[in-house]
Amino acid sequence: MFKSQLNLSFLFLQFLVLQFSSTVSAIRDNIGFREKTLCRTTVQGRYLLSDDNGYVCDALSVDPQSRCCPVKGEKFSCQGCNLLSQCCNSYEFCVSCCVNPARTQKEQVLKMKIAKPATAGNFQSVFDFCAGRCRHNSESVVHENAYLSDFHHCFSLRSNSSGPGVTQLETRLNGINVFIGRQGDSCDSVCKSKGQSCVVNKLLLLNQCDIIQKYFSCKGGCLASMGADQPAEVVDDAPSHLNPTACLYTRTQAMLSCDGSHRHTRRLCPCA
Structure with missing residues (x-):
């Protein structure tokens, strides 16, 4: 009788140990917090913006925590862009098209100066380059007060004088x-x-x-x-x-x- 009670006590003790260890394990698994993905976005447009993942969306649909556009629609969209001249009629779609790794080589961009002076810094990312390059520049205006064309957001690495291959x-x-x-x-x-x-x-x-x-x-x-x-x-x-x-x-x-x-x-x- 005593031996039977001892065996039952031992089995009960093992059960408690197993339960406790699984609980501890579960707690430890949940100790770490997932790293949140944060996006950088353009801020030039009134209605649209482009994030550094290559998506374009309206300002109201941006995730308030991650600042990312919803992952829907076309990634790296070139809507309203002429791919030969690499110029677009929309700033946001220009940036989206430009950040496509197939169009803009990261290694080449990171070596470029932000401005002409030797003291100017370099671009830190492809998104920085695209967001800057797609803004208006002297090559897209005439008489300093009008655009040459609706396609005045250009992301080409070189001007027309040394155009595409x-x-x-x-x-x-x-x-x-x-x-x-x-x-x-x-x-x-x-x-x-x-x-x-x-x-x-x-x-x-x-x-x-x-x-x-x-x-x-x-x-x-x-x-x-x-x-x-x-x-x-x-x-x-x-x-x-x-x-x-x-x-x-x-x-x-x-x-x-x-x-x-x-x-x-x-x-x-x-x-x-």
């Missing part, structure tokens, strides 16, 4: 014959004289200084301009205020046209 652009011109027109000719007339037609959507590909300089000498440099007669080169005997021998490209891409012409320029024309 030339090899890639030239590949997209496969099947296109590029001709230099005579002074005052439109691309419609240039292509027609060759028994071909002007391909208007290829004008955008030619509207790059690196491409233009392969066909013209551009002794007067490569300049941003406005007009339907571009890309083109200003003839030698043009009035001085028109920048003789300069090559011209336009940031107002909507103006590019096959029928545009100017009596003091020679056009670069895509024909097929």
